[in-house]
Amino acid sequence: MSQLIDVDLAKCYRLLNHGPTVLVTSCFDGKHNVMAAAWAMPLDFDPPKILVVIDKTTYSRQLIEASGEFILNIPCRAQAAQVLKVGSASGTQGDKFIQSGLQTIPAQKMAAPRVAGCIGYLECKVIAEPHNQQQYDLFIGEVIASQADSDVYSEGRWYFEGHDDKRTLHYISGGAFFSIGEQFSV
């Protein structure tokens, strides 16, 4: 049965190493939001850091700058329509959880919600870099908690065989995605 397992923080970069599109969740003062981001990646191993681009015009940007926290949720193929929906609307125009039907589960270490049904989570504290944030919309997060779905992640690795609905999404443009494909070794 699918369950969330803790991911060793020193190896949590592996959740993002192959370049999946993510959902960014945030919360401040009772308000929450979720947005899609194709531009997220690991920055360092241990302590683990990640990068994500959060545009100035987004509602999430306000919540993240006010709270100093955000979560990278790794969605899967079963959620593609909802990912597209929250990637196309703004949280200033209504609650995107309600609009998309995405449900939430509590985070382990912060107030922001996690998106239910995602296959991986990285809870991040903002490492303040005002120049990067202002000039490039670029945020650095230190990962302080991480979990993944035991159906597709074990012993520090993704294994998607037999779980096509849980394959990671890789956004192209215009409503099109790739799902991640075959694993192989050389």
Add this chain to the structure above:
Amino acid sequence: MSQLIDVDLAKCYRLLNHGPTVLVTSCFDGKHNVMAAAWAMPLDFDPPKILVVIDKTTYSRQLIEASGEFILNIPCRAQAAQVLKVGSASGTQGDKFIQSGLQTIPAQKMAAPRVAGCIGYLECKVIAEPHNQQQYDLFIGEVIASQADSDVYSEGRWYFEGHDDKRTLHYISGGAFFSIGEQFSV
């Protein structure tokens, strides 16, 4: 027949949007190198900027800081063994092009070589951000030229159907990769 076509710079982020592993080539004062990097992504649309993490211990770092230039080459499944080889060795210990068998073609706008047989290229000028480079090994590049393989890229989009050997690589760890999978719309 496969040929390289120019990519509209305002859309060249799409070469990286789905998170492929890249090869970074560089050159300075007659010395050149190639390294693998899983940590690269778009940063901005127009003018196009990209991010890549280049560790201080690498030979490529010396060449890139000296020249102020580098190229992101997007390798494909047919090149996986060579990508792994240049990702495992250091350019301080011999010519990695010779060791790996990777061949080169000239770049359009810089002295660094491009890796022959790759399916996409982004030629980048370093935007100097000394704090990011020193503190995080993080480099920002402005893309000044970009091409892609007409077999798998046209009208601003990747299309890999029928070209499994040219699918992008997405590094996992321990010598294992994903190739990118099915394209779908929602």
